[in-house]
Amino acid sequence: MHQQLKGMLERQAAFNESVKPNWSIRDMDWATAILTETSELLDHLGWKWWANQKRDLPQAQLEAVDVSCFLFSWILQEEDCDIERATEVLVSGLSKDMGGFPAPVRAAKTFVSNVLTMENPSVSLPLFRSLLDQLGLTVATLADLHLGKMVLNRFRQDRGYADGSYIKVWDGLEDNELLHKTVLGLERFRAAHPEYADASDEQVIYSGLQEAYSVFQQSQKGVGEIEVLR
Numbered sequence: 001m002h003q004q005l006k007g008m009l010e011r012q013a014a015f016n017e018s019v020k021p022n023w024s025i026r027d028m029d030w031a032t033a034i035l036t037e038t039s040e041l042l043d044h045l046g047w048k049w050w051a052n053q054k055r056d057l058p059q060a061q062l063e064a065v066d067v068s069c070f071l072f073s074w075i076l077q078e079e080d081c082d083i084e085r086a087t088e089v090l091v092s093g094l095s096k097d098m099g100g101f102p103a104p105v106r107a108a109k110t111f112v113s114n115v116l117t118m119e120n121p122s123v124s125l126p127l128f129r130s131l132l133d134q135l136g137l138t139v140a141t142l143a144d145l146h147l148g149k150m151v152l153n154r155f156r157q158d159r160g161y162a163d164g165s166y167i168k169v170w171d172g173l174e175d176n177e178l179l180h181k182t183v184l185g186l187e188r189f190r191a192a193h194p195e196y197a198d199a200s201d202e203q204v205i206y207s208g209l210q211e212a213y214s215v216f217q218q219s220q221k222g223v224g225e226i227e228v229l230r
Contacts, residue, residue: 006084012150034070037066038108044056065149067128072086072090075121078121104135111127150202152176155210167216182212
């Protein structure tokens with residue numbers, strides 16, 4: 001667990017710096033960011049009895065990754081970006097057993113209420129672990145999906161996310177959905193592309209997204225459909 005969480009913190013710190021230089025000394029509203037992402041997570045759990053909703057667990061899991069990005073960034077900032085200290089905080093908090101909740105919706109509400117009330121990210125970690133458990137996520141799976149999300153965020157930035165030219169929905173599928181398929185299908189992609197046999201997971205995920213996006217852009221011009229990650 002220690003190495004997985006440390007890797008997540010290292011990647012998160014590097015990405016934050018690339019997007020917002022000197023982010024660690026800025027006044028960032030982490031609690032509101034976590035509230036927003038948790039609200040999106042809840043929408044994928046199909047809780048609205050007045051609407052025709054279906055539960056989409058893979059997308060809820062990816063929203064939990066987004067929550068972790070802000071939660072872990074907050075902890076990094078609290079620990080003055082000391083990766084080792086922040087890692088120990090995560091290991092300690094995520095190792096605590098809160099006994100679980102009867103449903104992921106309850107777990108999400110309890111977690112975000114704690115974040116908004118306590119405004120202390122480390123105190124909220126055991127509740128975040130309970131939420132992960134309810135979503136079927138281990139720390140190892142969270143780390144894998146976090147790696148994928150960091151690659152997707154970089155991919156978006158490289159293709160005009162900041163100026164609005166990037167398109168998030170590819171042939172009817174949001175890039176988050178394609179990311180989930182990519183992360184779960186890494187070995188299949190490697191098998192189909194021998195040139196990536198020795199490439200890092202980051203390189204493989206980026207290449208998979210790049211290939212799918214290129215096919216999508218061609219389909220926009222009437223050439224083919226996305227088949228890479230389906």
